Amino acid sequence: MYYLDPERVNEVKGRDEMKALDINFTPVGENKAFLDIANQIRDNIEKGVLKVDSRLPSERELAEKFRTSRATVREALRALEIIGVIESKVGQGTFIKNISFSSMDGLFAEISKQTSPSEVFEARYAFEPYLAHLSALRATQEDFISLKSILAEFDTAIENTDIQQFEKLDGQFHYAIALSAKNSFLLHMVNIINNVRLEKLWGTLKERSLNPDKMKQYHIEHHTIYQAIHERDSHKAQLLTLQHLKNVRENMLGD
Numbered sequence: 635m636y637y638l639d640p641e642r643v644n645e646v647k648g649r650d651e652m653k654a655l656d657i658n659f660t661p662v663g664e665n666k667a668f669l670d671i672a673n674q675i676r677d678n679i680e681k682g683v684l685k686v687d688s689r690l691p692s693e694r695e696l697a698e699k700f701r702t703s704r705a706t707v708r709e710a711l712r713a714l715e716i717i718g719v720i721e722s723k724v725g726q727g728t729f730i731k732n733i734s735f736s737s738m739d740g741l742f743a744e745i746s747k748q749t750s751p752s753e754v755f756e757a758r759y760a761f762e763p764y765l766a767h768l769s770a771l772r773a774t775q776e777d778f779i780s781l782k783s784i785l786a787e788f789d790t791a792i793e794n795t796d797i798q799q800f801e802k803l804d805g806q807f808h809y810a811i812a813l814s815a816k817n818s819f820l821l822h823m824v825n826i827i828n829n830v831r832l833e834k835l836w837g838t839l840k841e842r843s844l845n846p847d848k849m850k851q852y853h854i855e856h857h858t859i860y861q862a863i864h865e866r867d868s869h870k871a872q873l874l875t876l877q878h879l880k881n882v883r884e885n886m887l888g889d
Contacts, residue, residue: 635810655722656684657691661701667879668750673712676719676742679733688730690720693888705752705887712838726821759876759881760807761820766859766875768815770868777814781860784810788856792849800849801851805831807856811875818879843885855881 656676676683680889690696693711697704713730714720731871757805769777805828812824830836855878860869 657705657762659699661699665747666750667700667702668709668713668748668752669746669748671696671702672713672745673705674700674741675710675714677861679719680728684730684733686730686733689726690728690730692727699705703752704738705883706750708887709835709839710753712842713748713835716740716834716838717745718783726813745835749830750832751830752883752887754836755879755887756831757823758827758879761823762811762879763872763876765812765815765817765820765824766863767815767868769811770854770863770866770871771879772816773814773863776779777810781810781814781863785853785860788853792846792853795846795849797849798845799839800844800852801837804852804856811859814863839886843882848885851876852882 659674660676664857669879675684675690683883684690690711691699693704693707696707700707712723715722718732720728722728748829773781784803788800790796791803809828813822820863831840833864858869859874859878862874
């Protein structure tokens with residue numbers, strides 16, 4: 635039996651629809667590229683090129699048009715979905731939901747303040763693995779007790795599929811590692827990251843990426859990081875933390 639990839643089918647439809655609609659997209663820059671994409675989609679709506687129920691091209695094709703990553707495209711689409719401009723339909727694609735911007739200027743101003751999750755992960759790659767390295771060298775018995783206590787609380791969140799509580803505990807776990815590393819400047823960086831977790835764009839992407847299996851996977855990864863820290867294996871703690879962050883990013887952003 636020949637299998638048709640639904641995403642590839644949607645891409646072909648998307649190309650045909652783009653030709654018919656004559657959508658004008660241009661490559662985006664690196665500084666908050668997701669915002670540039672959102673604004674270009676808005677421009678095409680205001681020009682009448684995109685109308686209610688118009689289907690946007692797939693994430694892959696949009697990434698090609700904008701000459702950026704699918705992760706950045708996904709950030710832009712989720713931002714537009716948050717403010718009600720588009721909606722995603724499973725197995726069908728992403729469609730224009732609202733073309734009236736008279737009451738949306740404030741909402742667009744709000745998404746312009748959102749932090750790019752892709753950029754956040756780049757920053758986390760840079761310093762969180764080293765925090766785990768330092769933690770393995772410097773953590774006290776009190777730090778181990780704190781980390782183990784947080785890990786124990788994950789069980790209830792996973793059992794109840796409580797995504798908000800899971801995300802809260804996840805932040806606490808990584809913050810506890812930062813505390814145990816005994817570096818005040820890097821701790822300040824973790825505080826900035828935890829503030830980003832309160833933003834709607836991050837929350838929406840994280841919520842969409844979490845399910846019971848992923849929650850269990852992250853819980854196992856947290857335990858292995860803790861174990862490496864407890865065993866004073868700084869190299870292993872650093873590698874495990876980096877791999878964990880890469881797994882979270884892939885699940886949230888797709889690439």
